[in-house]
Amino acid sequence: MTGAAQFTVLPVTGLPEITAGTDLGPLIADAAMAGPGLLDGDILVITSKIVSKAEDRVITADREAAIDAETVRVVARRGQTRISQTRHGLVMAAAGVDASNLPPGAVALLPVDPDASARRLRKAISARSGAKLGVIITDTMGRPWRNGQTDTAIGAAGVAPLVDYRGEKDTFGNVLEVTVAAVADEIAAAADLIKQKATGVPVAVVRGLGDLVTDEPGPGAAALIRPAEEDMFRLGAADVLTARRTVREFTAEPVSAQAVRRAIAAAVTAPAPHHSQPWRFVVLESEQARIRLLDDMLAAWRSDLTADGFTAEQIAKRVRRGEPLRKAPLIIVPCLVADAAHAYPDARRNASERTMFVVAMGAAVENLLVALAVEGLGSCWVSSTLFCRDVAVAALGLPADWEPMGAVGVGHPLAPAAERPDRDPEKFVLRR
Ligand SMILES: Cc1cc2nc3c(=O)[nH]c(=O)nc-3n(C[C@H](O)[C@H](O)[C@H](O)COP(=O)(O)O)c2cc1C
Numbered sequence: 001m002t003g004a005a006q007f008t009v010l011p012v013t014g015l016p017e018i019t020a021g022t023d024l025g026p027l028i029a030d031a032a033m034a035g036p037g038l039l040d041g042d043i044l045v046i047t048s049k050i051v052s053k054a055e056d057r058v059i060t061a062d063r064e065a066a067i068d069a070e071t072v073r074v075v076a077r078r079g080q081t082r083i084s085q086t087r088h089g090l091v092m093a094a095a096g097v098d099a100s101n102l103p104p105g106a107v108a109l110l111p112v113d114p115d116a117s118a119r120r121l122r123k124a125i126s127a128r129s130g131a132k133l134g135v136i137i138t139d140t141m142g143r144p145w146r147n148g149q150t151d152t153a154i155g156a157a158g159v160a161p162l163v164d165y166r167g168e169k170d171t172f173g174n175v176l177e178v179t180v181a182a183v184a185d186e187i188a189a190a191a192d193l194i195k196q197k198a199t200g201v202p203v204a205v206v207r208g209l210g211d212l213v214t215d216e217p218g219p220g221a222a223a224l225i226r227p228a229e230e231d232m233f234r235l236g237a238a239d240v241l242t243a244r245r246t247v248r249e250f251t252a253e254p255v256s257a258q259a260v261r262r263a264i265a266a267a268v269t270a271p272a273p274h275h276s277q278p279w280r281f282v283v284l285e286s287e288q289a290r291i292r293l294l295d296d297m298l299a300a301w302r303s304d305l306t307a308d309g310f311t312a313e314q315i316a317k318r319v320r321r322g323e324p325l326r327k328a329p330l331i332i333v334p335c336l337v338a339d340a341a342h343a344y345p346d347a348r349r350n351a352s353e354r355t356m357f358v359v360a361m362g363a364a365v366e367n368l369l370v371a372l373a374v375e376g377l378g379s380c381w382v383s384s385t386l387f388c389r390d391v392a393v394a395a396l397g398l399p400a401d402w403e404p405m406g407a408v409g410v411g412h413p414l415a416p417a418a419e420r421p422d423r424d425p426e427k428f429v430l431r432r
Contacts, residue, residue: 007208009194010036011201012044018202020056025124028203038129041210043159044121045191047202048139049101049108051117051155057109063099066107070095073376073416076236083236086110089225090154092141110139114155115220122157122217134159134213137221138188144233151192153184156221160184160212182224183212228376229256235374244370245420247378248324250411255330259375260410266371267334270364273356276340279364282333282396282404289396290331293385293407296395300388324380328409333385333392334368335402336361361405368408378413381406 012032018024028046032038052058059066071084075091084095088110096110111117114137122135137155142148153161161184165176191204228234235243264281272278284290298319305315325331338357344350369379385392385404392404 005208007190007206009045009191010205010207011194011199012036012203012205013201015050015202018050018053020053020058022054023124024051024054025121026128028121029125029128032125032203032205033129036205036207038125038131038133038205039207040132041207041213042131043134043136043187043206043209043213044125045136045138045188045195045204045206046118046121047195048096048110048114048137048154049098050202051111051114051121051137052108055111055117057111058102058106059109060105061107063094063097063107066097066109067095070097070109074239075234076239078236078238088114088154089222090139090141092139096139096154110154111137115157115222116155118155118157118220119217132158132213132215136184136188136191138192140192150185151188153182153188153221153224156184157217158214159187159218160214161219161221161223163212183209184221184224187212229258234376240374241370243373244366244379245373245417246380247411247413247417248327248380248409249414250328250378250409251414252329253412255377255410255412256375259372259377260330260332263368263371263375263377267364267368270360270367272360272363273353274340274342276357276360278337278340278357278360280335280337280402281368282335282398282402284331284333284396293331293333293392293395294326296391297384297388300391301384304387324382325384325407325409327411328380329411330409332368332408332410333396334361334365334405334408335398336405337401338403339401358405365405365408372410376412377410378417380409382409 012028012035014034015027015031028044029038032044067082067084070086071082072087073085074082075085076083081093083091083093085091086095090096098108099106102108118135118137122133125135126133135157136153136159138151139154140149141152143150161182163181163183165179165181168176170176187206187209191206195201195204260283267281268277268279270279284293301319302315305318310318336357338354341353341357344353365381369381372379383406385407389404393402398404
């Protein structure tokens with residue numbers, strides 16, 4: 001970008017109250033042309049609220065229920081406040097559900113596809129005005145590490161959302177390595193200075209940044225959404241532990257090997273006795289290994305149940321319930337190697353020593369499951385290998401001192417876990 005010497009932000013006034021079905025494009029075009037005019041290279045910055053109103057996204061609903069419906073993932077929760085990811089991928093307070101500037105009982109939901117709305121508005125306004133324009137649709141967002149809110153671009157058409165300066169040199173000749181300017185957000189914030197909610201001006205024209213206006217609609221504001229795998233803060237810190245829930249149904253989407261690697265790296269930071277590192281993880285990458293383990297364990301389970309005296313029908317019913325591993329795209333078998341355990345002359349202390357290592361294994365597996373949850377992966381730690389240890393050791397061809405400690409099914413959850421009421425810590429505590 002060559003850089004404009006200056007730009008101006010001009011309010012568009014005189015818009016009537018927008019209601020469902022209002023044909024917003026011509027209305028904005030006429031108001032803009034009656035006011036600041038519309039010139040080639042202008043960027044129209046439009047508050048999402050009026051787009052929502054025109055697109056019939058203002059509904060009469062309980063605010064909390066509306067937030068539930070708009071949320072695909074809760075990122076953080078503090079009391080009543082929820083920071084949610086919407087189906088657009090936006091992460092914002094209350095999933096973008098807003099009751100301001102609306103009659104009591106009404107809430108506005110974000111446009112269904114703000115980039116598509118921006119493209120439609122751009123086409124309509126360009127057609128009416130004859131000017132080559134960009135359109136940005138804005139919404140107000142808080143920032144996790146900054147006080148106050150600013151406007152950001154949630155939809156864009158005909159405007160470069162990002163300008164990549166990487167590889168260019170600064171005035172000292174240093175090569176810029178990370179600078180990608182979120183220009184659509186910067187324009188949204190600049191326009192907000194003029195069209196602040198209180199003044200009731202929902203549209204502004206930004207003039208002087210024509211080098212950011214493109215012929216094509218372009219990638220839209222979707223390009224500003226950081227992909228999940230690059231998100232270092234997928235959850236609020238206090239929400240990390242509760243993100244882990246037992247998941248028994250998965251989608252067919254494969255599990256990222258890097259995510260598993262990171263989760264195992266987290267697992268092996270668990271506490272363990274005698275400064276030992278007794279944890280091992282068998283990652284069943286091949287279908288052959290996975291099927292062999294599952295089939296051998298199933299046969300062992302059936303034979304246990306037969307020995308217990310269950311009928312064939314009862315056995316079939318029981319084993320059907322034990323299917324979470326078979327449905328999981330990936331299986332990880334956590335194993336304990338307790339070779340650092342001290343040997344005592346008596347059984348009591350040997351048993352205590354053993355318990356220490358077993359609980360250290362539990363700590364590592366919990367780390368693993370929590371880290372997988374942070375990656376957006378569901379997991380189910382099941383007992384199976386513990387009940388047929390020799391069969392599992394043989395099926396997996398494990399070294400003699402590796403003791404399987406259950407098995408963990410991993411995959412992308414088919415559905416969000418059912419809400420679980422908060423547990424009262426006092427019920428778990430004895431004070432002395
Ligand atoms: C050592 C261990 C063994 C488990 N075995 C099984 C199992 O065999 N089958 C199963 O469906 N869930 C199994 N679970 C998962 C529990 O049923 C689950 O943790 C519990 O229902 C609570 O749900 P939450 O994990 O979502 O909090 C096991 C959990 C642990 C810690």
